[in-house]
Amino acid sequence: MPKKANAKKMIKITYVRSAIGNTERHKATIRALGLRKLGQFVVQEDSPTIRGMLRKVNHLVTVEEQVEE
Numbered sequence: 001m002p003k004k005a006n007a008k009k010m011i012k013i014t015y016v017r018s019a020i021g022n023t024e025r026h027k028a029t030i031r032a033l034g035l036r037k038l039g040q041f042v043v044q045e046d047s048p049t050i051r052g053m054l055r056k057v058n059h060l061v062t063v064e065e066q067v068e069e
Helices: 024-032 048-056
Strands: 008-015 041-045 061-068
Touching: 008 048, 024 048
Parallel strands: none
Antiparallel strands: 008 041, 008 061
16 A cells, blocks of 8 residues: 655654753753653654754764654
8 A cells, every 4th residue: 555645744752861961052952852860752754854954963862753644
């Protein structure tokens, strides 16, 4: 079955490691992603901007890809 042309790719981002001891820039990136507490997750639309932010803090978060129907 072919995929829908208008299906958006979404990313589930889970905050799993504390930013204590990391740079202020990493802490600001975590906040910009919409994360505040450990264990919290957000669902963001997949974009180059979000991917770049995730690359900066990949040691603090886990990422799962999802398709919104």
